[in-house]
Amino acid sequence: MGKVLSTLHAMVGERQRCMYCLDSHGSDIEHFRPKDVFHKHMYHWENLLLCCTHCGRLKGNKFPMAGRRVLLVDPTKENPWDSLDFDPSTGNICARFDVQLNNWSVKGEKTVEVLHLDKREALSKGYLQTLRRLSETIRSALAAGAIDSTNLAEKLKSEDDHGLLGWCFSDRGKTLEPFSELQAQHPGVWTLCARALKA
Numbered sequence: 001m002g003k004v005l006s007t008l009h010a011m012v013g014e015r016q017r018c019m020y021c022l023d024s025h026g027s028d029i030e031h032f033r034p035k036d037v038f039h040k041h042m043y044h045w046e047n048l049l050l051c052c053t054h055c056g057r058l059k060g061n062k063f064p065m066a067g068r069r070v071l072l073v074d075p076t077k078e079n080p081w082d083s084l085d086f087d088p089s090t091g092n093i094c095a096r097f098d099v100q101l102n103n104w105s106v107k108g109e110k111t112v113e114v115l116h117l118d119k120r121e122a123l124s125k126g127y128l129q130t131l132r133r134l135s136e137t138i139r140s141a142l143a144a145g146a147i148d149s150t151n152l153a154e155k156l157k158s159e160d161d162h163g164l165l166g167w168c169f170s171d172r173g174k175t176l177e178p179f180s181e182l183q184a185q186h187p188g189v190w191t192l193c194a195r196a197l198k199a
């Protein structure tokens with residue numbers, strides 16, 4: 001198991017964060033599809049994640065499904081912001097409201113429920129801290145006037161401990177100051193940053 005853990009550590013890069021909450025240190029090996037239920041997936045690499053003790057305990061053997069549809073965000077394959085939303089006033093993660101379906105994302109709701117993403121104080125604090133840091137960087141870039149989008153995108157990436165930029169540079173983040181300011185005053189820079197952050 002030591003080899004699996006060190007390989008997973010190498011895969012997630014320097015920060016070695018939990019792949020579910022992106023907040024705590026990833027210390028445990030987690031089977032996305034629970035090993036007691038899905039025996040044949042037990043040793044598939046794509047089924048193995050690195051997670052923190054807290055997320056691992058909450059997740060346990062839970063694996064919500066509707067028919068063949070998995071109702072849990074797979075952090076190795078999906079953009080979590082397709083199903084989840086961020087509340088900048090509390091720092092909580094909640095289900096995303098799907099305008100087309102005119103309803104909350106069921107996958108988002110189940111993921112929040114399983115991992116308690118809307119009721120973990122330390123987690124919310126961490127997300128808010130990252131939001132504050134990213135906001136400050138945008139504000140100083142706005143104050144400086146001329147903005148080099150490549151430099152800005154690199155700086156933002158290095159500060160994004162929680163993978164929040166995907167949200168900040170989406171339609172939802174666009175309505176929040178100072179991201180809204182950046183988009184209004186420098187639409188070209190905003191677009192280049194959004195593109196660079198996806199790469």
Ligand SMILES: [Zn+2]
Pocket residue numbers: 018019020021022023024051052053054055056
């Ligand atoms: Zn975690």
